[in-house]
Amino acid sequence: MALKKKDRGYQIVANVIMALWTIFIILPFLLLLMSSLTDESVLLTKGYGFFPEKFSIEAYSYIFKSGDKILSAYGHTILYTVVGTFVNVLITALFAYPLSLKNLPGRKAWNFYVFFTMLFSGGLIPSYMMWTGTFHIKDTIWAQIIPSLLMSAMNVLLVRTYFSTSIPDALFEAAQIDGASQMRIFRSIVIPLGKPILVTIGTFSGLAYWNDWTNGLYYITQATNLYGIQNLLNRMVSDLQFLSNNASGMSTDAMQTLARTPTTGVQMAIAFVAVLPILILFPFLQKYYSKGLSLGAVK
Secondary structure, X not given: OOOXXXXXXXXXXXXXXXXXXXXXXXXXHHHHHHHHOEOHHHHHHHOOOOOOOOEOOHHHHHHHHHHHHXXXXXXXXXHHHHHHHHHHHHHHHHHHHHHHOOOXXXXXXXXXXHHHHHHOOOOHHHHHHHHHHHOOOOXXXXXXXXXXXXXXXXXXXXXXXXXXXXXXXHXXXXXXXXXXXXXXXXXXXXXXXXXXXXXXXXXXXXXXXXXXXXXXXXXXXXXXXXXXXXXXXXXXXHHHHHHHHOHHHOOHHHHHHHHHOOHHHHHHXXXXXXHHHHHHHHHHHHHHHHHHHHHHHHO
16 A cells, blocks of 8 residues: 555655664764774874775784784684673573563562662672682683673563563463473573564673673783783784883884884774674674564564
8 A cells, every 4th residue: 555645754754864873873983994994194194084095904914913813812702702692691591581470489589689789789899809719710711701791680680571571471371281391481482482682682792792801801911812802902002002102212113113003093993803793793683673673562
């Protein structure tokens, strides 16, 4: 059926707004890419621009000069992200499912306990003492996976709410009548029907693991071979800043080498290299967000 004139006008306005919104989202990443491909002298004299006067790949050459370290850091980050995200989603779902059951003994107390942890925490120093002194995870791969990122109280409450509002109680009752255990219900009903919210929190968790550098800063001091890509790139930026701030005490050769190093371009390239895999992966997960929104609209 053809759209009415009023509806057609609304559709055109909505499409224009979404197109503009998409452009505003893409432009910063495009500026970041073009700045990383701009010659250092142009960046210093004329600033950033979408159409650089002189292209240069020196920034990327500087980054990938230590190719083995970059590949190793990428591999570690992928490992931390995959393992951490999987465990995060699993623990969150296992915790949220019982909280969504209306007949759970002490349900209000457990919900308050989860909510309370969102408001108060022990702080950084007690957490550091616990992880390093009690659990001894310093300079191990677990230091990049467990602290701060393994589970979020906010995610637990989001998943609990989704389970309790989007999955009909009749399904649980029918499964119990058929003799299914709670674990069987969790595997066969809750996980398949809860896929949209689980993928959503999995994306949040994956982004947090991919972008995390504080765990490596706090808990990785000796085993720098366990650095993820964020820590390695942050180390590169710190080294460049240190050299720039202490250029007066360098030898002539060192100062010439520093002058040839595209400091500003390297920072832009580092930011783009860090975000590129996420930009590639995100569109493949978009359908789950759309499905989740559709389910929410039906409810």
